[in-house]
Amino acid sequence: MDATTLPPDLRVAVVGVGVMGADHVERLATRTKFARVSVVNDFDTAKASRLAGTVPGCRAVEDPFEAITADDVDAVLLASPGRFHAEQVLAALEIGRPVLCEKPLALDPADALQVVRREAEHGSPLVSVGFMRRFDREHEELRASLAAGELGTPLMVHCKHRNASVPGHFDDRMMVYDSAVHEVDSVRYLLGEEIVSASVLKPTPSENAPAGLHDPMLVLFRTASGRVVTDELHLTTSAGYEVRTEVVGSRGSATIGLEVGRLTTQLPGGRWGGSVHADFRPRFRDAYDVQLQRWVDAVRRGEGVDPTSATAWDGYAAAVVCEATARALDTDGAPVPVELATRPPGPSSDHHEEQR
Known part of the structure; x- marks a missing residue:
């Protein structure tokens, strides 16, 4: 399909317009080509209505399933709470x-596996999971180097995942499902193989950690x-x-995350100095931009x-590792x-092999 036969702007429903969802609405509305937000939904209906009012041609609906199945929607972006994603x-x-689902695909591996099997029955790849590091330039360079x-x-592989702070209700399980889940996918993406076991060490907690939270933690x-x-x-x-x-x-090491490109330390004289971001959004802004643009382009190509x-x-594999x-x-x-579980034949399996 060439550019002259592609459909017009992709009409996207965004379900969940909290911090991440609102960020995606702004991205689709201002930086993503050939896409527009036609419907938004959130538990906070007033917030959804206010946001819809800032986007030309966008409307707010109260029911997430109405947003997903609406006639003026071609594809869905899910940024709702993770416990609702599978359904x-x-x-x-x-x-x-087609649906781009922010992580996690599901909290329960059985629910995630149901999605895999349902997509296989459909016969066409439709589900993308929003592990944005796959679209980060440094991660792409490191994978190519390997x-x-x-x-x-x-x-x-040595990973470091650091935040300035977390909400007071954050607990040890949230450290796994909200944070370590990203490293789970990064490792599988970089090495091209599955994780077969997990263990956890809990050092003395920092005085900055909320009561009961084992922070830092080594997985x-x-x-x-x-x-x-x-x-x-x-x-x-x-x-x-x-x-x-x-x-x-066996021939050297390479580090990413210092935002100077891939630092290959078997070469002499590597140095770096700079500042760190306040949160994940500016750090991975470009990766999110690339992820959404490639998703929109792929859906428009059919x-x-x-x-x-x-x-x-x-998404299923990440859920199993996190559990x-x-x-x-x-x-x-x-x-x-x-x-x-045994991977069922179908679009997700075929796509996975293409990645490797």
């Missing part, structure tokens, strides 16, 4: 409507080939937002999903196995 994705699949063998054999993953991944979660640093990833290989995006299967990690919170460092 809302299934509603989009029921009518064959694929080219520049570091030799990858042996270990250890082991992959199918035996590689070891460390994930340092420190969410009350009082400093800012940082995401760093270092891959240690492909349903962009080849770079995380699939329904990726195992959450169980590891209570095992005093003992590893908990990650057990994935």
Whole structure:
């Protein structure tokens, strides 16, 4: 399909217009080509109405399923609370409507697997999961470097995920499902293999942490080939937002997250100095922009999903790893196995193999 035969602007419904959803509305309205927001929905109906009033041609509806199935909608972006995602994705699949779902695809792995199977029954790829690091320039460069063998054999991965602060209700499980989930997908994306076990170590909590929160926390993953991944979660640093990833290989190491491109440390003289962002939105602004543009372009071409995006299967795998990690919170460092179901044949499986 060439540019002259592509449909007009993609009409997008945004379900959930809190911090992330409102950010996506602004992005679609001002920086994404060939797309416009036609419908918004939120539990806070007044907020949704106010936001709709700022976007030409947009209206607010009270029922999320009305937004998902509306006649003036071509595709759906879900930024609602994670506990509603699976049901809302299934509603989009029921009518064959492409959907970009912010993480998580589901909190319960069984619900995520149901989405995978329903998409397989549909026969076309329709579900993208919003793991935006896959669209981050530094992550893309590191993945390409690994694929080219520049570091030799990858042996270990060291991840750091740091926030200035978290709300007072944040608990240990939220550290897993809201934060570590990103490293889960990053590791699978970078290494191209599954995580097979998870364990958790809890150092002495910071005095900045809310009562009962084990912050910082160290999560250890082991992959199918035996590689070891460390994930340092420190969410009350009082400093800012940082995401760093270092891959240690048999011929050298490479680090991303310092925002100077890929720093390959087997070369002499690498130095860096600068400041950190206040939160995740400015750090990954460009990645979110690229993610949405590629999604819009793919849907307009009739492909349903962009080849770079995380699939329904990726969302399911992340849910299983997070469940195992959450169980590891209570095992005093003992590893908990990650057990994935057999991947059903279908669009998510085919797309996953294309990524590799």
